[in-house]
Amino acid sequence: MKFWGSRFAKGTDALADKFSFSIAYDYKLALYDVMGSIAHVTMLGQCGIISQPEAKKIANGLSQIGTKIEKGTFKFDPKEEDIHSNIQAELKKLVGASADKLHTARSRNDLIVLDMKLYCLYELTLIVDKIAKVQKAIVQFAAKNIDVIIPAYTHLQSAQVVLLAHHMLAYVEMLERDKGRLFDALNRMDTMPLGSCALSGTTLPIKREMVAEQLGFPQATQNSIDSVSDRDFIIEALADLAILGMHFSRMAEDMIIWSTQEFNFVNIDWSLCTGSSIMPHKKNPDIMELVRGETATLYANLNKLLILTKALPLTYNRDLQLDKPALFESVEKVGDILGLFAILFDTLKVNKAEVAKRIINESFFTVDIMDYLIKKGVSYRDAHDVVGKMVKECLDHGKKIADLSKADLKKYSVKFEDDVKKLLNPESSVKNKKSFGSTNPDLVKKQINKWKKLLNV
Amino acid sequence: MKFWGSRFAKGTDALADKFSFSIAYDYKLALYDVMGSIAHVTMLGQCGIISQPEAKKIANGLSQIGTKIEKGTFKFDPKEEDIHSNIQAELKKLVGASADKLHTARSRNDLIVLDMKLYCLYELTLIVDKIAKVQKAIVQFAAKNIDVIIPAYTHLQSAQVVLLAHHMLAYVEMLERDKGRLFDALNRMDTMPLGSCALSGTTLPIKREMVAEQLGFPQATQNSIDSVSDRDFIIEALADLAILGMHFSRMAEDMIIWSTQEFNFVNIDWSLCTGSSIMPHKKNPDIMELVRGETATLYANLNKLLILTKALPLTYNRDLQLDKPALFESVEKVGDILGLFAILFDTLKVNKAEVAKRIINESFFTVDIMDYLIKKGVSYRDAHDVVGKMVKECLDHGKKIADLSKADLKKYSVKFEDDVKKLLNPESSVKNKKSFGSTNPDLVKKQINKWKKLLNV
Amino acid sequence: MKFWGSRFAKGTDALADKFSFSIAYDYKLALYDVMGSIAHVTMLGQCGIISQPEAKKIANGLSQIGTKIEKGTFKFDPKEEDIHSNIQAELKKLVGASADKLHTARSRNDLIVLDMKLYCLYELTLIVDKIAKVQKAIVQFAAKNIDVIIPAYTHLQSAQVVLLAHHMLAYVEMLERDKGRLFDALNRMDTMPLGSCALSGTTLPIKREMVAEQLGFPQATQNSIDSVSDRDFIIEALADLAILGMHFSRMAEDMIIWSTQEFNFVNIDWSLCTGSSIMPHKKNPDIMELVRGETATLYANLNKLLILTKALPLTYNRDLQLDKPALFESVEKVGDILGLFAILFDTLKVNKAEVAKRIINESFFTVDIMDYLIKKGVSYRDAHDVVGKMVKECLDHGKKIADLSKADLKKYSVKFEDDVKKLLNPESSVKNKKSFGSTNPDLVKKQINKWKKLLNV
Amino acid sequence: MKFWGSRFAKGTDALADKFSFSIAYDYKLALYDVMGSIAHVTMLGQCGIISQPEAKKIANGLSQIGTKIEKGTFKFDPKEEDIHSNIQAELKKLVGASADKLHTARSRNDLIVLDMKLYCLYELTLIVDKIAKVQKAIVQFAAKNIDVIIPAYTHLQSAQVVLLAHHMLAYVEMLERDKGRLFDALNRMDTMPLGSCALSGTTLPIKREMVAEQLGFPQATQNSIDSVSDRDFIIEALADLAILGMHFSRMAEDMIIWSTQEFNFVNIDWSLCTGSSIMPHKKNPDIMELVRGETATLYANLNKLLILTKALPLTYNRDLQLDKPALFESVEKVGDILGLFAILFDTLKVNKAEVAKRIINESFFTVDIMDYLIKKGVSYRDAHDVVGKMVKECLDHGKKIADLSKADLKKYSVKFEDDVKKLLNPESSVKNKKSFGSTNPDLVKKQINKWKKLLNV
DSSP, rough: OSSTTTOOOSOHHHHHHHOOOOOHGGGGGGHHHHHHHHHHHHHHHHSSOOOOHHHHHHHHHHHHHHHHHTTTTOOTTTSSSHHHHHHHHHHHHHHHGGGTTTTOOOOOHHHHHHHHHHHHHHHHHHHHHHHHHEEEEEEEEHHTTTTOOOEEEEEEEEEEEEOOOOOOOHHHHHHHHHHHHHHHHHTTTTOOOTTTTTTOSSSSSOOOOHHHHHHSEEOOOSSEEEHHHHHHHHHHHHHHHHHHHHHEEEEEEEEHHSSSSTTTEOOOEEEOOOSSSSSSOOOOOHOOOOOOHHHHEEEHHHHHHHHHHTOOOOOGGGGGGGHHHHHHHHHHHHHHHHHHHHHHHHOEOOOOHHHHHHTTOGGGGHHHHHHHHHHTTOOOOHOOOOOOOOHHHHHHOOOOGGOHHHHHHHHHOOTTTGGGGGGHHHHHHHOOOOTSSOOHHHHHHHHHHHHHHHHHH | OSSOTOOOOOOOHHHHHHOOOOHHHHGGGHHHHHHHHHHHHHHHHHTSSSOOOHHHHHHHHHHHHHHHHHTTOOOTTTTSSSSSHHHHHHHHEEEGGGGTTTTTTHHHHHHHHHHOOOOOOOOHHHHHHHHHHHHHHHHHHHHHHOOEEEEETTEEEEEEEEHHHHHHHHHHHHHHHHHHHHHHHHHTTOOEEETOOOTTTOOOHHHHHHHHHHHSSEEEEEEEHHHHOOHHHHHHHHHHHHHHHHHHHHHHHHHHHTTTTTTTEEEGGGHHHHHHHHOOTBBHHHHHHHHHHHHHHHHHHHHHHHHHHOOSSOOOOOOGGHHHHHHHHHHHHHHHHHHHHHHHHHHEEEEEHHHHHHHGGGGGGHHHHHHHHTTTTHHHHHHHHHHHHHHHHHHHHHGGGGOOOOHHHHOOTTTTOGGGGGGSSHHHHHOOSTTTTTTTTHHHHHHHHHHHHHHHH | OOOOOOSSOOOOOOHHHOOOOOOHEEEHHHHHHHHHHHHHHHHHHHHTSSSSHHHHHHHHHHHHHHHHHHHHHHHHOTTTTSHHHHHHHHHHHHHGGGGGTTTOOOHHHHEEEEEEHHHHHHHHHHHHHHHHHHHHHHHHHHHHHTTTTEEHHHHHHEEEEEEEHHHHHHHHHHHHHHHHHHHHHHHOOOOEOOOOOTOOOOOOOOOOHHHHHHTTEEEEEOHHHHHHOOOOOHHHHHHHHHHHHHHHHHHHHHHHHEEETTTTOOOOOGOBBBBSSSSSSOBBBBBHHHHHHHHHHHHHHHHHHHHTTTTSSOOOOOGGGHHHHHHHHHHHHHHHHHHHHHHHHHHEOOOOHHHHHHHHHHGHHHHHHHHHEEEEEHHHHHHHHHHHHHHHHHHHHOGGGOOHHHHHHHHHOOOOOOOGGGGHHHHHHHHHOOSSSSOOHHHHHHHHHHHHHHHHH | OOSSHHHHHHHHHHHHHHOOOOOOGGGHHHHHHHHHHHHHHHHHHHHSOOOOHHHHHHEEEEEEEHHHHHHTTTOOOTSSHHHHHHHHHHHHHHHGGGGGGTTTTHHHHHHHHHHHHHHHHHHHHHHHHHHHHHHHHHHHHHHHTTTTTEEETTTEEEEEEEEHHHHHHHHHHHHHHHHHHHHHHHHTTTTTTTTTTTTOSSSSSHHHHHHHHHHTTTOOOSOHHHHHHHHHHHHHHHHHHHHHHHEEEEHHHHHHHTSSSOOOOOOOOOOOOBBSSTTTTTOBBBBHHHHHHHHHHHHHHHHHHHHHHTOOOOOOOOGGGGGGHHHHHHHHHHHHHHHHHHHHHHHHOHHHHHHHHHOGGGGGGGGHHHHHHHHOOOHHHHHHHHHHHHEEEEHHHHGGGGGGOHHHHHHHHOOOGGGGGGGGHHHHHHHOSSSTSSSSHHHHHHHHHHHHHHHHO
């Protein structure tokens, strides 16, 4: 059944139907559509717009449909253009002519916004929970490997040494911001649009606050035109998911690099790798690569929605229908990514022996040597020059700083004493860090404990 | 069956499988995969790498699979990770152990590029044909309405009058460039990658030019590393389709505006419109809006592929798997759009009476008046000032230029004679245009004839 | 001067300098860089890392530089690679060798994040204020035109009538969400990164909370690796500005359409329009078109930053330098757009007579007629059919509903009485709306008053 | 001076001017604007639309302006809105009232398209030349290092060994396609738009083919509406540059990875690296990172233009002005990138000793062992299993295949003989490759020679 057509001279073209029907994806809104309709019809009954018994009859029909949907036994008819008409058609079978009263004092314009908001409120809350699970897995991985020191990089060139746990907690910080953004988005979208009808409201004596209350919204939307035109909540969600995706793409890149034969810091579990059809020795970090790749999907979906809504005159335009596949895909991909990263950190193995070999290079400690000089009153600039020169000459002549005699050291700066050599090892380097937020092991342990408390680990 | 795994300590996680399996979309490559494999195995036989009878046996098995696929009776198994393993598994059922020799001297890395190229070569050629059909429909629509003059716009402000047919031929020009771009892309991608294997070629005595010839490629690719890393041909196709989409979004926008109650130039056929669930009088140009909206999809898919391939180290990385849903969606959406626009122009009705009312405003002819003065030796700048002043004063006092006396006219410029008033009608305005490419009716008719010949209308 | 180079065998190539120097745009950070450095050096003095007198000397030098920058008399040297080295070089001229101590216990990696955060905190707060100004201008425009009824559109097809003021308040809602998003972003970014140094913190006894307090940050960042890697705050800001731009593009589109000759609802002030070099009668809504166009810029900048940061391994990579031109451009464009829309609504004229002509069509009232029947117990579905049929037949035979006799009406539904004709005018249509958020004049006036209070109009 | 304004009631707002003036960037079109105008005015004279002496006077004035522009002495006035009005104002100073005749039979709508096409034709041709220079540098680098064998990667996991030269020629292939795309774009845009005027052509007796001929265009555009609406040529160029940028981002990524301490294949010359403000030992591949980063700029510019033109109704809309900064930036960035990569390959050093250490792992030769078995009649599938099992057991027990006894080998497959061990070295691995396009040294040398000839190395 179509919600329109009584004045139409002829039907739509089959290709037009194929191009415009949304049931292939908006069936995912089925339960939300039913929930919203039950609240709506209950209100219609309570306001006397339809009789209470008829309202109950319709609500019962909708409940039966809801149960079927939950059980997965509801058959979506691809010949009905959208989820609303699918449910309407089924309802008619169940409750007869009463079904024709459901679509009173509402329009598909406001109904679809309600469905999409309910979807977002539910799904994004799930995602927040899953982020917390990944954070837990990271914190536990960090705690388990609290003694591991790794090279850290800027420009992918080895820079200084840090605790692996410190690196991990950077990920936790990133994810904490993702949760914050999603919370803010959830709060902002939490207004109930139904009853805005096509765009102007209705002459029927509805009570929108009743629907809001039943569905758990703190309030109804305040402007009917904005209600049916607004897709901010979807775009904001997609932006939050895109940034989250960026974070996971960075973690994935770290993992891909760390698991090369050349770096060899970690072993990603077999359960997240695949092999080669031609090279039997290969173990490839496919899941990490696909996470990196799907980030492009998350970006594209955000971009698509922004482009879609650009320069659309108010109020509703059919272009807006295309918000759905983009949102659904991003929500589902992010759900998968979060599940996969929980597995990743639960199963990740550190190649401690290999990592230990990689942190003995003196270059990692040049900043510590500079700080040594600065503490003795040398300016940053002079200290930089002294250490730079020392490094260059050692490299040029294949020497080590640790092997320089006191006299050699003094040639670079009279401030040098033999005790500078105590700085030339990774354990000292991390321990000597003192500043808040640094890689100092005591501070990192405090951070771990803070996170454990916050995350109920 | 998996193409790998013999050295794997344990299997992949179920969620990892869900996230990484591509059979849900790459089943669309089934026929191309079979075609490529038949050519490959035939070559293997001819080169003596496997025996001729075994080659024929495998080729026969593949043919049977191909027939099933064409008939739509082939069952794709969602538990096989991709199209290659689906076909491999079926082949094994048909020809037994011989099937295990198919994947000789090739890898999934080169095979997937072959499949994707065959897909593009076939599908993009179809698109070129469909573009030509839309061009034909436009030319016929233009010819049928050769006498209709419409307002033309810059900045959506009415500017000058033109033949509707002239406006239509602008669309034809746009589409001609789309065809050109696709032809160029088709030519550029026409090299055969199979036999590049994982990335380095093979020690087996294959003859890649034989496979190329069988499949209709003029040559084989020249560098095995590039062969498996290259996705240019997909990105170029997506760029061409994005530009094509932009063109249709502009046409769609013209149609949406022209079919408002306020403009009312055209009636889009009922078969391409839908109604409202709440406002029974509505007839909405949904298909045009969805075309405008899907342009965002076409852009997003291009953008996705560019992002996906950015900064990927050579050679193959698993991220590349995600090229497929993007390409398939763009190809299918464009196919639909082309079909819909052929219907649009076949059925579009011009509201001649309404249009005629809208082209009588004297403002449309100001440039003609300027040209009148310029022909009499007035500089462009002075002519612009004279006409600007005249227009302003007429508007301010609610007068018409046609009603000005000769004396009034002379106050603006002594060059004015009464004959300037002959310019103040739409028919003269288009007829007086003389320049090549202009809206002059004779020139427009010549253009129509040219296109009819080129397009075999 | 360069901050590095002591171990370099030779200098950088001139083209490499051109490609990598950022002073051409990061000079915009000058004041923030100075502010941050004064706080930093004051802390260094208080912590005894450098002597108090030397700290004061440096701070004084920085103050002098700050004054010059504010006055616009500071000369940025294009041969110094970035804003940090520009200020460092000038400081050396002012305070001699002491300048060499400024860059103690910090790195450019943390410094640039501090500068960018200070920039964002200041500039985004300004933008929030400017949004409020536009909201005020809209509310005042709405209040001034409270009596004007306009056609409202779905699918750009005329749908129902609404108060112009109601349409305007939809804009105010959109902008309120923009402010909310920016507030959330400002809160989230409000942590102080300096002292994270290159990536691991420092061995020097700094107190980061002192710097935070001086600069007005509630706290210091908690993880040094995250501090130098994080660009979330920029991307979130760009996402917020992109959505804001989308809003203005929709308003701009409304204005462009409303100011066509065909719609003719409003006159955009001359101060926001331009003319044609060839058509003297033209008055084009260029500023609205450019706002629509710059939305693409805002989208592109968001997209650029997301792409830039995708798959970057932690920690700092030089790619991140390119965050600046994107952010600065978006901030500046949005500032301009906000200024222009304040002017727009301050000067916009409604063509009341023209608008009045456009709202008399009976099609605007079909939903009101449906509601009439529903109130009498007819189901939504039957009401839709009845009214659809009535509309179709009236259109087909060139009749008006208002001219139908009671008997004619009864043929469509026995529920019809003559009083249904009272619904067929725009004033009744808006007045009869009752639902919260609807276009009912009393409710709209309440909304205006609410906004006036909130915005201090 | 403005080209319009005679009917304007008041001037534009200062902020509107700031927002809309394009002279800050379109000054880059100055020479093209002058060239086009000289051709145009010459035609006007030859057609008798203005007198020949006046045409020559104007052309002379324009020539003088052109000379100034070339010398860099032309002063662009920021108070003139665009490049056209800047030149017009200067021309008036030079030739007086005659200047007012220049803008006859044209509009800014067609003029700006001409300028942009001339810009593209010139600049893109330069880019093609620069690409060839990079190709030469790569080929020479390949030839110089023809004896170097490196690990090749899929999924960034070491896969097989290849000639470094073979990897380099993959880059050359990529760049060859870039040239092809640009050639196609250049051909497609090569039509002359001037004389299309505002949108409809002109009543003046101009000869557009004369202007085309003078400026070197093979023909004039055929539809005036399309001429002023079309921005395909810019978008196509931006798409080509985006793909090119993607290529360089992949090369840059290879270089960044290859120059880590862990891979250590190459040394990027100091001239393309920078150091750290805090870590004196660092040598960072900044230029490579910035190339990777600017790829995002190239993508964003393409995306911006697509978004800008989406759903714009024909004909000209002011949004189109914003095509210029995007195009100019992409052209300039690509020019720089090409210059930098020529330097890169001219100066890149291979760490031959380090690379040699990395190619001795037996895992590189597993495919060669599989081919060995296949040549003896083993199926691909069985060979894969055999080798996979052998690799796994060797890895598990810390053994080498080379150390397996013949008996041990036979346990995996009876087909194994001792000669299989001859395959276990990198030199054999590349030499044994036979297929066209493979890494076989003889074939690679042939490819180098082919490229040398094509590129005139």
